[in-house]
Amino acid sequence: MNHWIVAPIVLPAILAPFIIMVLRYHLDLQRIFSVAGVVALLGIALTITAQAAGGDIQVYELGNWPAPFGIVMVLDRLSAMMVLLTALLALPIVLYAIGSGWDERGKHFHALFHFQLMGVCGAFLTGDAFNLFVFFEVLLIASYGLMTHGGGAVRLKAGVQYVAYNLLGSTLFLFALGTLYGVTGTLNMADIALRVAEIPPEDTALLRVGAVLLLLVFCIKAAVLPLHFWLPASYANAPLPVAALFAIMTKVGAYSIIRMYTLAFGPEVEATQGLVGNWLQPAALVTLAVGAIGILGSQHIARMVAFCAIASMGTLLIAISLFTPDASAAALYYVFHSTLATALLFLVADLVMERRGGAIAPTKPMAQTGLISALFFVGAIAMAGMPPLSGFIGKLLVLDAARDAPDATSVWAVILIGSFVTIVGLARAGTLIFWKSHDADHNPQPEGEDAEPQPSPEPHPGLAFTAVFGLVGGLILLTLFAGPALEYTSKTAEQLFTPEDYISAVLGEAE
Amino acid sequence: MEALVASAVGILTAAGIFLILRRRTFPVILGLSLITYAVNVFLFATGRLALNSPAVLNKYEDVPYTDPLPQALVLTAIVISFGMTAVIVMISLSAYLSSKDDHIDMSPHDSVDAPGEDA
Numbered sequence: 131m132n133h134w135i136v137a138p139i140v141l142p143a144i145l146a147p148f149i150i151m152v153l154r155y156h157l158d159l160q161r162i163f164s165v166a167g168v169v170a171l172l173g174i175a176l177t178i179t180a181q182a183a184g185g186d187i188q189v190y191e192l193g194n195w196p197a198p199f200g201i202v203m204v205l206d207r208l209s210a211m212m213v214l215l216t217a218l219l220a221l222p223i224v225l226y227a228i229g230s231g232w233d234e235r236g237k238h239f240h241a242l243f244h245f246q247l248m249g250v251c252g253a254f255l256t257g258d259a260f261n262l263f264v265f266f267e268v269l270l271i272a273s274y275g276l277m278t279h280g281g282g283a284v285r286l287k288a289g290v291q292y293v294a295y296n297l298l299g300s301t302l303f304l305f306a307l308g309t310l311y312g313v314t315g316t317l318n319m320a321d322i323a324l325r326v327a328e329i330p331p332e333d334t335a336l337l338r339v340g341a342v343l344l345l346l347v348f349c350i351k352a353a354v355l356p357l358h359f360w361l362p363a364s365y366a367n368a369p370l371p372v373a374a375l376f377a378i379m380t381k382v383g384a385y386s387i388i389r390m391y392t393l394a395f396g397p398e399v400e401a402t403q404g405l406v407g408n409w410l411q412p413a414a415l416v417t418l419a420v421g422a423i424g425i426l427g428s429q430h431i432a433r434m435v436a437f438c439a440i441a442s443m444g445t446l447l448i449a450i451s452l453f454t455p456d457a458s459a460a461a462l463y464y465v466f467h468s469t470l471a472t473a474l475l476f477l478v479a480d481l482v483m484e485r486r487g488g489a490i491a492p493t494k495p496m497a498q499t500g501l502i503s504a505l506f507f508v509g510a511i512a513m514a515g516m517p518p519l520s521g522f523i524g525k526l527l528v529l530d531a532a533r534d535a536p537d538a539t540s541v542w543a544v545i546l547i548g549s550f551v552t553i554v555g556l557a558r559a560g561t562l563i564f565w566k567s568h569d570a571d572h573n574p575q576p577e578g579e580d581a582e583p584q585p586s587p588e589p590h591p592g593l594a595f596t597a598v599f600g601l602v603g604g605l606i607l608l609t610l611f612a613g614p615a616l617e618y619t620s621k622t623a624e625q626l627f628t629p630e631d632y633i634s635a636v637l638g639e640a641e
Numbered sequence: 642m643e644a645l646v647a648s649a650v651g652i653l654t655a656a657g658i659f660l661i662l663r664r665r666t667f668p669v670i671l672g673l674s675l676i677t678y679a680v681n682v683f684l685f686a687t688g689r690l691a692l693n694s695p696a697v698l699n700k701y702e703d704v705p706y707t708d709p710l711p712q713a714l715v716l717t718a719i720v721i722s723f724g725m726t727a728v729i730v731m732i733s734l735s736a737y738l739s740s741k742d743d744h745i746d747m748s749p750h751d752s753v754d755a756p757g758e759d760a
Binding site: 260264271293305 | 661666669670673676677680683684686687688710711714717718721722724725726728729732733735736739740742745746747
């Protein structure tokens with residue numbers, strides 16, 4: 131067995147308790163180990179991506195129990211790619227958190243950070259539905275700690291909402307899994323796929339209930355429209371580097387949708403046919419629309435970026451909900467882009483908030499305004515999907531894939547108008563924050579509205595800026611190497627739409 | 642017995658949802674606990690209801706047995722929900738102590754325009 135597969139889970143699982151128990155009082159050592167851990171994770175992720183790129187689906191049987199009985203980890207192109215994305219995202223964020231001093235503002239930042247990475251990587255790698263639930267819980271419980279990191283009344287209140295909402299989501303997940311187990315008698319994803327195909331169409335009422343419940347759970351994680359309410363308040367009130375890390379959490383929901391609804395409840399499965407297409411696509415369109423309107427209407431930069439995250443999830447889920455290989459390839463490219471771009475905007479928003487507060491209104495000019503406004507400009511271009519950055523390529527691919535879809539008109543209209551509204555919203559925010567501030571000297575704002583004087587600390591701006599530039603570099607690389615990246619995601623989509631390979635890899639020759 | 646278990650799950654869920662829609666944190670947490678009880682019973686029932694049967698196969702004679710997997714799932718779910726309840730109690734307690742207010746919704750003055758009142 132290839133032990134690399136389990137390494138992205140084992141490494142943070144060992145490192146995080148080590149940081150808590152041994153390095154508890156040594157922030158410097160915590161930082162060193164944390165960064166080293168993320169670098170090692172990146173190395174592991176590169177290794178397993180190289181292994182998966184060959185196209186073989188590899189299976190790791192925990193405890194050497196064969197597939198339907200034991201829990202399996204499955205490494206295919208999709209999971210390898212998502213683990214790689216997690217590691218690529220984690221590195222700049224941990225550097226930024228160190229550089230900006232966020233990790234000093236509460237306890238156990240680095241330990242929670244690694245627990246979060248463990249949950250995310252585990253969710254991407256597991257081949258068992260209940261194990262997916264467990265890893266969701268791991269990443270959620272770490273995220274509760276990270277979300278309230280640094281404390282403060284407002285953040286804690288937002289934290290209570292976030293925890294309550296996600297506990298409800300977890301309960302729903304258990305109901306869904308119970309229903310699926312009651313119908314199929316198994317929780318192994320590949321085995322579920324086999325059993326679902328065998329169930330006669332007239333007995334599928336419960337199965338459909340289970341599939342819809344499961345979709346609802348993943349939509350909660352992915353912040354699809356009627357279930358997105360938790361996201362703006364949570365992300366905007368979380369420490370923003372943490373919110374940047376949470377950019378991968380919505381992607382966990384998107385990943386789970388792709389995984390379950392290509393493998394088990396695929397488009398050709400009669401029992402659940404039309405389920406996802408009929409419900410997910412309109413929801414995704416409305417998500418994009420509401421995200422764009424939210425960007426335009428936000429009064430606060432963190433909230434605006436949170437709506438950017440919602441809008442980009444909308445675009446992503448539109449591509450996913452088409453359920454064709456082309457569209458999925460586009461979606462996977464867009465996953466990479468939107469995660470990096472969202473994280474970049476959150477970090478830039480943090481730079482802004484540290485210096486002048488987050489209100490989208492003219493205030494006094496802040497320190498390093500030129501550099502930060504340039505970074506905001508890059509992030510805004512990427513997020514809105516303007517050339518030359520990868521957002522443009524991603525949206526182009528999505529539009530191209532939607533061309534032959536039955537409701538191509540509405541998809542095109544929503545994506546294009548949504549992008550336009552996003553551009554206007556981001557331009558408005560940038561203008562008010564960066565340009566108008568210079569005029570504000572002449573007619574100073576009435577005090578009291580933003581009375582709390584910002585201390586404008588500059589702890590280690592060098593490292594923080596390096597991290598932000600790292601994300602920019604990631605976006606540029608993704609643009610330059612769009613060809614190879616797209617080739618990889620096309621092959622990934624091909625692999626996704628031949629679930630037989632996955633099933634036979636997991637369940638062995640018996641099938 | 643099926644009716645009893647089914648109505649227990651239904652009533653617990655209904656009561657839980659009613660409590661979750663309250664405005665203060667304490668009833669919301671109680672509601673979450675009720676819903677996790679409901680889901681635990683529900684998970685238990687997904688292995689089919691069998692009375693007086695061991696959770697192991699008997700290789701010598703053909704006696705009825707009950708499905709052990711849901712029991713393992715319930716155990717996991719109980720542990721996780723217990724931990725999560727402890728977490729939400731702690732977070733809402735500190736939110737209450739720091740803001741002197743146990744409403745679950747954000748009041749107007751601390752919502753949109755002042756996220757992250759960090760030091």
